[in-house]
C-alpha cells in the first residue's frame with residue numbers, strides 16, 4: 259500500500275444501517291438478506307459493516323478529507339460481516355484488505371486498483387489468477403440498456419429460475435450474474451451493457467483497456483460481470499483464481515463516481531477494490547505455501563520440587579523479557595512427565611532443576627535434538643543458550 263502511496267484508515271466495525279442501504283443498494287443480496295443489523299439501546303438501527311467502501315466514504319465526507327487534497331488515497335484491512343450460508347471461501351466474518359482513491363476520474367486509477375492487488379498476489383507467487391473487467395455504464399446509458407435487457411429477458415421469463423425472476427423486476431442486470439445453468443443458457447445471447455455504452459463511458463473503458471495493454475497485464479472482458487453492489491459506474495472488475503472452488507473471486511472492485519454525492523458529499527468521483535484475505539490464504543495453502551509452524555519453546559525447565567518450580571518461574575520471567583522463549587511445568591507433574599511434555603512441545607533444550615542444582619548453582623543443559631549435555635552455571639543460562 260505504501261508503494262502506491264495509500265494511507266490507512268480505520269473505521270468503526272459498525273455504522274448506521276442507512277449508510278449501507280444507501281450505498282450498496284436496498285435491493286442487493288447484501289442489504290436485503292445478508293447484513294447483521296440490530297437496534298442499539300437508543301433504538302437506532304446499526305449494522306456490522308459488510309464491506310469497507312461505504313464506511314471509508316462516510317469518513318471522507320464527515321471529516322472533509324477532500325479539502326486537504328484533491329485526491330485522497332485510503333486503504334484498510336479488517337473484518338467484514340455478511341450473513342451468508344457458510345461454505346468453503348464464504349464466511350460470515352471474513353477479512354478484507356482494500357483501497358479507495360477518491361477525487362479523480364482518471365482511468366489510470368481504475369487500472370491502479372487492478373494492478374495493486376495483482377502485485378500483492380504476484381509477490382506471494384499466486385499462480386493462475388485472472389482479471390476480468392467490464393463497464394456497467396452510468397445513468398446516461400444504463401437506463402436505456404436496462405429497458406432493452408428487460409425486454410429480452412421477459413421473452414424467457416417463465417423459464418428463468420425463481421431467483422432470476424425476482425431479480426428481473428428488482429435488479430435486472432444481476433440476472434446475467436446467475437450461477438444457475440438454465441439462466442446462463444437462457445441469457446447466452448442477452449444484450450450486454452458494454453455494447454450500449456454512452457460515448458463518455460465508452461472512451462473511459464477503451465482507456466482502461468489501453469493502459470492495461472501498455473502495462474502488459476493480461477485481462478479478459480466479461481460482459482456479464484455485474485458485481486453484487488449497486489454503487490458502480492463505468493469500470494467493474496474481479497480477480498479470480500482457479501485454485502478456489504465456486505467462490506473463486508480473490509478481489510473485486512470498480513468505479514463509483516456518484517457515490518460520494520449519494521452519501522451527502524460534493525460530487526466526487528472514486529474507484530476502489532477489496533480483496534478477501536481468507537480466500538488468499540486458501541490459495542496459498544493449496545500451493546503449499548502456508549506451513550503451520552508450531553510455536554516452539556527454546557528451553558523447557560523441568561522442576562523437581564516446589565522451590566525449584568518457583569525458581570524456574572523467576573528465571574523464565576527474566577529470560578522471556580529478553581525475548582527468549584521459555585516454558586515450564588504448571589501442572590506439578592513428575593519429572594518424567596515433564597520430560598515427555600518438553601519432548602512433545604519440541605523444546606530444543608531442557609534444564610532439570612532440583613535441590614542439588616539450586617544448592618550448587620550448576621545444572622545440565624540438554625540438547626533434545628542431539629542428546630548432548632553440557633554443564634552450565636545457573637547464573638549464565640542466557641550466555642549458554644547464545645553460545646550453543
Ligand code: HAM
Nearest residue numbers: 309311348349352507508509510511512530531532534
Ligand atoms: P466484494 O466483491 O463484495 O466487494 O468483496 C471483495 C472480496 O471480499 C471478494 O472478492 C472476496 O474475496 C471477499 N469476500 C466477500 N464476501 C466474502 C465472504 N462471505 N467470505 C469470504 N470472503 C468474502 C466489496 O466488498 C467492495 N467494497 C469492493 C470495492 C472497494 N469496490 C470499490 N471499492
